[in-house]
Amino acid sequence: MQETGSKTVEKKFAAVSQVILAYDRIGESNPDSELIDEKIRQQLSVGNKITLTVFTCLDWNPKSLTGDKPEEFILTESRSQDLFTPRIKKINSMQNDLGSLGIDCEILLVIGDTDIQDYFQDVLKLGNIEMNYKKLIERQNQYCLSFTQRAGNILSIEPTVIKYGDYRQKSNTEVVDLGLIEEVKSGMRIAYTQSKFFGGINIPYDEKVFEKAAFGKISLYGQQGYIIEKNGGLVLQTELPWLTSTRMLKSAGANIAAIYPWVRKEELSSDTIR
Numbered sequence: 001m002q003e004t005g006s007k008t009v010e011k012k013f014a015a016v017s018q019v020i021l022a023y024d025r026i027g028e029s030n031p032d033s034e035l036i037d038e039k040i041r042q043q044l045s046v047g048n049k050i051t052l053t054v055f056t057c058l059d060w061n062p063k064s065l066t067g068d069k070p071e072e073f074i075l076t077e078s079r080s081q082d083l084f085t086p087r088i089k090k091i092n093s094m095q096n097d098l099g100s101l102g103i104d105c106e107i108l109l110v111i112g113d114t115d116i117q118d119y120f121q122d123v124l125k126l127g128n129i130e131m132n133y134k135k136l137i138e139r140q141n142q143y144c145l146s147f148t149q150r151a152g153n154i155l156s157i158e159p160t161v162i163k164y165g166d167y168r169q170k171s172n173t174e175v176v177d178l179g180l181i182e183e184v185k186s187g188m189r190i191a192y193t194q195s196k197f198f199g200g201i202n203i204p205y206d207e208k209v210f211e212k213a214a215f216g217k218i219s220l221y222g223q224q225g226y227i228i229e230k231n232g233g234l235v236l237q238t239e240l241p242w243l244t245s246t247r248m249l250k251s252a253g254a255n256i257a258a259i260y261p262w263v264r265k266e267e268l269s270s271d272t273i274r
Contacts, residue, residue, distance in 0.1 A: 020040065020094070043234075049106060055235070056087075056110070058143050058144075065124075066201060070129050118216050123210065124198070129198070184244070222249070222254070223252060
């Protein structure tokens, strides 16, 4: 007996959902579980394709901040030791698994290339770090071009690569989640003043500067969330703290759902999942 159209649609949805959810390491603990299904249905309703957004960052060399050309903090060549490389295996696997169902899987790679300009240039100034921003932007653009070329060679299906700077807009959305601001500010304080993130340079803590930086970061991520929404609404979250990073992407109102393929086993029983 031939299946009805509705049964065929449901069968395809169930198969695709099963594949995608198999990569979600936090499973039923994911607050977006129902929304993931909704986004899958929406995407399949308009074509035989699933689009998954993945954010990646620029690569850097902290030691450059102690020299006379601190803008060289940003590298110009994409390399295999970057933070994106550990993501490749699962991205390829997801594409292959969806492909086995006859589903095209488009990976939209978004390079976050404006973080220095948008939220932590004032933090750098606390460490007496002054950059040549014209040269910095030139280096950012060079890196994005290099990464785009490399990404096309290392993923099993050539991705679409964009850099956020080409879509950047000034946020006019007021961030009202005071708890989120405090959480992001606390994380910045640990990352920037108690680690080697800036090449060992002592970054003194200034409450107003760090609060402004936290607000700027959340505003930036909130605008980036709309890129995800406009491209199917599904993001493979790559940044810790996992749930906090997703809250930032949703902070301006973007209707998106996150999947967490890279949560480590030891994190599943820790407070890192927040």
